[in-house]
Amino acid sequence: MNSPLDAPHISRPGSSLAAGAMALGVHVLFLLLLVFGVSWQTRHPAPVMVDIWDALPPLPPPRPHPQPEIVPPEPVKLPVPKTEPAPIVKELPLKAPDIALEKKKADAEHMQKREAQHEAEQKARAEAARVEAEAARKAHEKQLAEQKKRELLRQMEEEDLVRRMADETAANEARQARLAEARAAAGKRQAEVARIVGQHRDLISAKVRSNTRLPDNLPGNIEVRFLVKLLPTGEVVSVRLTRSSGNAAYDAAVERAIEKSSPLPLPTERDARAEFVPELSFVHRPKE
């Protein structure tokens, strides 16, 4: 005989809203702890590599001023002096006056008129002579003037030439000076580059040295050579042994040190960097 009163009570686990809220609260708390409690490297500054330098860094090399372009010396165009065609001196035609002819005529006609004619003749002759003299004088004068003019012209030309020559020599000298200067600058730059190269060789050497763990009992100051392939950034691409020191442990230690030293300190100067990139012959000794 079963009555509903006899039915057993089955306690069902209740789903509590408060418990759910508290569970959520715990998770939010944990999340906050993670986000704010753990520094996720966001606040750390980037690692800084420090090189310890013995000497002060070199001053930034002077901006390589644009190499003065060495233009092939342009031949100074000497305008060919326009030597005016020598003026042809117009010889005044010293025509002999047709006196003789007239005389013959007059002879044939009238002897009587000879006197008068003679006189006239003389007069005419005098006149002619005068005219002639005049003409000669004029011609001479003209010739003189011409000559003077020519002289003057020539002189002017000569002066011009001299001036031009002077200009040219001056220009030549300036060019020479420029060239010399450029040579001197190039020499100085070369020296500067060599200095930077030397400095960076020392820096690289020092960096590798600081990373080298030397094996024990080395036989003296042995030398090892490597060919190091570098990227322009200084990162080591490959290290190849070119001449062993004879001590394999030492070779391996230096090779490891070179790889560990990547990136190597390279000069910023393009010309100087060309000494290191893409290949650098590296020599290492246990002691300097």
Place this chain on the structure above:
Amino acid sequence: MNPELGQDLSLLHLIINASLPVQGVMAILLFASMMSWWYIFIKMFALKRALKVTDSFEKEFWGGGDINVMYKRVAAERENAGEMERIFEAGFREFMKLRQQTGLSLNVIIDGTRRAMRATYQRELDGLESHLAFLATVGSVSPYVGLFGTVWGIMLAFQGLATVAQATLAQVAPGIAEALIATAMGLFAAIPAVVGYNRYTHDIDRLANRMESFMEEFSNILQRQTTKAA
């Protein structure tokens, strides 16, 4: 996930950029963690209440109150009664019914009463122990699930590393960090679940002991009263 240098390793960034299996593992673990915490709180409230009600019932029972009055009160509020009260109620009801039937020996009556109490006890214990299996599962499995996510994430990170010429730590660091978040989540889910499970099983064991003791003692009381009356 691009392996560029100077990456932002913030938590959200890592979770969003994680690979799909790792994200799946993280989602599972988050769900498991939510559920286990929810059950932990539910159990916490339930056990607290059970202990309180049991304490007050024992006080009342051993305080010399009238058993009939107590039975009537418990039967009236059966749904809200405590575990021990329901055991008492089931036992006493069975005892009353058996006593009304004539010709039954004392042993039969007491045995019937005990059986009724034991049935209720089992049911109540089952109710108390509900969800504990889930806590145990989360506690033992979620570290492995997290570990799986981590291993997977690290595998992917190293696979990505195989394709580059120059391997740097920066290329695997984000992948490993993201993968390790899965392990962290697994542990976060597992530790409270294990602690909760151990603590609640202990509490329930103690409560069960008290209930069994009560059953024995109540049977004794009923037997004594019956022999007295007879």
